[in-house]
Amino acid sequence: MRLRASRWTAAGAAVAVAAALLAVVGPAGAGAAHTATGHRWITDDQGRALVLTGLNTASSAKSRPDGLPWIKEADVQRESDALGSDFVRFLIQWRNVEPAPGTYDDGYLAQVAERVRWYGARGYHVMLDLHQDVYGPAVRGNGAPAWATEADGLPVAERGQWELKYIEPGTVRAFDHFWGTRPGGRDLRAHYAAAWAHVAERFADDPAVLGYDLMNEPFGGSVQGPAFEAGPLAALYRETIAAVRAVDHDSWIFVEPEAVSANWGLPSALPYLKDPRGDGEEARIAYAPHLYPLPMDLGGGYTGDTKKWVDRTLTSWREQTEKTARRLGAPVVIGEYGLDATLPGALDYVAKVRALADTMGAGTAYWSNDPGSWAPWDQHLKPTPLLPVLDRPAPRAIAGDPVAYTWDEPSRTLSVSWRPKADAHGNTEVYLPARFFPHGGVVTGGGEAAAWAPKSRTLMISSGSGDAHEVSVEVRPRA
Ligand code: MNI
Numbered sequence: 399m400r401l402r403a404s405r406w407t408a409a410g411a412a413v414a415v416a417a418a419l420l421a422v423v424g425p426a427g428a429g430a431a432h433t434a435t436g437h438r439w440i441t442d443d444q445g446r447a448l449v450l451t452g453l454n455t456a457s458s459a460k461s462r463p464d465g466l467p468w469i470k471e472a473d474v475q476r477e478s479d480a481l482g483s484d485f486v487r488f489l490i491q492w493r494n495v496e497p498a499p500g501t502y503d504d505g506y507l508a509q510v511a512e513r514v515r516w517y518g519a520r521g522y523h524v525m526l527d528l529h530q531d532v533y534g535p536a537v538r539g540n541g542a543p544a545w546a547t548e549a550d551g552l553p554v555a556e557r558g559q560w561e562l563k564y565i566e567p568g569t570v571r572a573f574d575h576f577w578g579t580r581p582g583g584r585d586l587r588a589h590y591a592a593a594w595a596h597v598a599e600r601f602a603d604d605p606a607v608l609g610y611d612l613m614n615e616p617f618g619g620s621v622q623g624p625a626f627e628a629g630p631l632a633a634l635y636r637e638t639i640a641a642v643r644a645v646d647h648d649s650w651i652f653v654e655p656e657a658v659s660a661n662w663g664l665p666s667a668l669p670y671l672k673d674p675r676g677d678g679e680e681a682r683i684a685y686a687p688h689l690y691p692l693p694m695d696l697g698g699g700y701t702g703d704t705k706k707w708v709d710r711t712l713t714s715w716r717e718q719t720e721k722t723a724r725r726l727g728a729p730v731v732i733g734e735y736g737l738d739a740t741l742p743g744a745l746d747y748v749a750k751v752r753a754l755a756d757t758m759g760a761g762t763a764y765w766s767n768d769p770g771s772w773a774p775w776d777q778h779l780k781p782t783p784l785l786p787v788l789d790r791p792a793p794r795a796i797a798g799d800p801v802a803y804t805w806d807e808p809s810r811t812l813s814v815s816w817r818p819k820a821d822a823h824g825n826t827e828v829y830l831p832a833r834f835f836p837h838g839g840v841v842t843g844g845g846e847a848a849a850w851a852p853k854s855r856t857l858m859i860s861s862g863s864g865d866a867h868e869v870s871v872e873v874r875p876r877a
Pocket residue numbers: 531561562564614615617657658661690695734765
């Protein structure tokens with residue numbers, strides 16, 4: 399599908415996308431198949447599969463001149479205490495990384511590094527996300543520096559529904575000049591790749607940094623759909639992956655699909671992307687799509703007909719995500735999901751997405767930690783009803799190939815099963831929040847409780863004796 403820089407054509411295309419969505423989503427799927435296998439896993443230095451759980455930090459970084467999120471170190475501590483998170487998707491801004499062409503602001507990266515340390519000191523894995531929405535501030539968005547924004551004088555009207563700014567003529571033109579898809583126009587992809595290489599060089603040896611989310615919610619300007627994802631987007635990813643690998647051999651590189659469409663459960667045409675790490679070394683490319691069913695983009699809750707639509711979207715979103723992840727040979731992390739948690743049914747929706755992520759074996763980063771109605775804390779940093787929904791028992795690290803894990807709240811049972819293997823060492827670790835496990839957990843099944851760390855509320859589970867092909871454990875509250 400090609401989108402022209404006319405708002406009417408573009409609006410028509412948006413309607414066509416919505417119609418295609420309705421055609422693609424099938425009937426609501428059968429129940430959860432509890433298999434977390436079928437794709438690769440991000441592993442830690444002991445070879446354990448990581449189940450990453452956390453929040454995005456933070457939307458506030460988009461608009462602040464310093465490009466930094468609102469948090470102080472005490473806020474990271476509070477989040478760690480309240481949610482037991484071990485993962486953060488940390489927003490950074492291209493305009494701050496490269497304020498002038500080829501000039502990088504290492505002072506900014508030092509500020510980012512300080513915040514990364516706050517998380518790292520509490521056991522978090524950090525994914526740096528070079529964020530954009532609506533390209534950059536020069537076209538009423540965020541992300542790109544003004545020097546890299548070429549709108550050819552075309553207008554960008556303010557829009558009540560912010561996503562519609564994407565299809566304003568000036569925004570579409572700025573994207574076209576970024577992607578190099580306008581004959582005789584600019585092509586800024588090399589700048590972007592070089593900026594990423596600079597960031598990666600700074601963080602390559604930082605143990606808290608798990609990897610890099612190359613671009614938030616990519617948008618193709620006048621080139622849309624498969625032509626965009628298999629064309630300029632894949633080209634940008636290949637160039638950026640090469641630039642990052644030249645300075646950072648080991649960090650994970652996360653790629654996102656075209657957002658409008660994939661966020662709604664439509665197919666992605668993102669092609670396989672080779673990781674040039676070297677022969678005999680496993681690729682470290684991961685897939686980090688977002689999940690925002692269309693009615694929720696429009697501010698809907700999770701009740702009635704909207705709930706039915708959302709449930710169908712979840713089914714197709716899972717199918718499409720797994721299909722793309724298989725094509726990429728990539729682990730899956732849901733880089734964003736979330737909604738105004740005060741909407742009717744919102745808490746059920748969040749619980750449902752967490753359960754879906756468990757059946758997929760996907761990590762999750764809730765959007766976002768910015769105090770307010772979407773967050774687990776309000777403007778006064780007091781917990782909201784969302785907090786207990788996010789603060790849920792889950793595995794953190796699994797000492798083998800994960801088979802399945804589920805949390806059953808009515809029976810207060812966390813079930814985890816895995817296949818031990820030679821290159822996975824140490825214990826399986828599960829997070830047990832005080833709400834359900836005030837005195838820790840008791841393990842039944844094939845494993846044994848090895849140690850309880852009350853501060854981090856993690857229970858270490860050993861695979862038990864013998865060389866079982868598969869270990870299944872149930873963890874229930876200690877009396
Ligand atoms: O919902 C979107 C979204 C909808 C539509 C479009 N286009 C029309 C191009 C693009 C994006 N995004 C969801 C969330 N992502 C940002 C941060 O990455 C959040 O602020 C949004 O809620």
